[in-house]
Amino acid sequence: MMTDWGLFKPVLTTLALPPVPFLLLILIGARLILPRRGLGYLVLMAGVVGIWMSTCQGTAVWLQDRFISPPPALRGESLARLEQLGRKSVRPMSGAAAPAAIVVLGGGREAVSQEYGTSDLSKFSAERLRYGIWLVRRTGLPLGFSGGVGWAQLSEKGASEADIAANVALKTYGVPIRWVEGESADTRGNAALTIAMLSEQRVPEIVLVTDAFHMPRALRDFEQAARRQADLRPGSLVIKVTPAPMGFWQHEDRALFDWMPSISGSIGVRLALKECLAALLKA
Template sequence: MFLRYFLKQLFYPPCLLIILLLLGWLLRRRAPRLATGCFAAGLLGLIAMSLPVVTQTAAGVLETEPVLPIAAWANLAQQGEVIVVLGAGRERGDPAWDGEDQPTGIALERMRYAATLARASGLPLMTSGGLHYGEPPSEAEIMARSLKRDFGMSTRWLEPQSRTTWENATFSAALLKAQGISKVVVVTQAWHMARARWSFERAGLQVVSAPVGFLSRSTGRPFGGWVPDAKAFWQNSQLLNEAIGQLGYRLFY
């Protein structure tokens, strides 16, 4: 698991782009053309990854699942039997919470939406997410605690083993099918929804998509989003990871 994390960090921005810039510097005398290419690729990559307009454009390609209309929330029980919230990592040992691990901002966004859908529809909740590098508690447990404490919603089922979207779907399906459940409402980020839906359908479940956190909408930033922005770099990293994930799932699953 640690090797996988290390390799991922090494070959993803910003580490990959920094390596290209360093190669451009180190090869400037021995191989000037190659050095120029490495430096240009690294610099242009850093600029592109920092642009909000790239975020909006890339998200527009990935966010293929439609919005779940507010008017449809109350009738969700006619289409699904449980709302499944997918994990999105955790914040480690926050002193503000007496050192207790907390859900990330993205996870909270998903939980808030799931809790709202549950109130409107009366459907039960399920959280899905495993251990962070083998250390308890699981993401499913952290989300369940937060749903109860912060949103006043109980979680009926926890799936605490998964580490990937594929495992979210596979392990959740096994648990739910044992309860006679085959129709799920899946809550995750809009740019992640297509892969999540594909995975849950491959696991043999009928899926109602409930995407949240759309990034393809206009940001309202000045100069049309052509000014580099630190938040855009992080968002573009998420989108790049998702694009590679979608390709990998089609090839290997």
């Protein structure tokens, strides 16, 4: 049943997000103009304004700050604590558990990249991996990556996100990925499978890397998975999840441009509303 629902998620999400609802308002308003002129124009204009606002960077930042409310970036004392953990950690070949794991969540993949002729990471995944590797170099902690094939790409061929990331991390950055989870199809799957894997290896803390807009939902899922995993193994500790968000949306240099339609604004608003919808439905 969960698999069947998951297959419909991309379609239902698309129908619920801009511009579809506002296009529907425009059609309804146009239909109402003849029998109820005033109401028809009001509904039509609501649709037009909605489309405009749903493409503005200012709207994306407002939704991020007011509704998504991601935790702050990993800086200052929080980052210093991880650096200290890394300095105290022992070498992996000793067999001892790592004091913490930096875990990057996948954000999509290209089944076949036109440039490389093989599977590749999406821009979101690539940026998350780059930040995760920056944290690895800064702290000395080992790296993990969680990402399989999303619901919308189940029918496509190609490697999982995690396998692609392992290849990119090693060949492009010279950094090996110690934990690879490539079976999940969504954030809940990321959480359940990653927590189970790291719990088996007695890793006490996860430093979770994903985009700021995605972090509240990812953090919720990972913390819930950590508690469930601890319940399955009486006496074991609940894995601590430390958020390391990146890719925060910011205002344009000039305030006027915040309210001009843009590609980045359109993408940001859709992503923000998707997270708000997921939070409302607890999906």
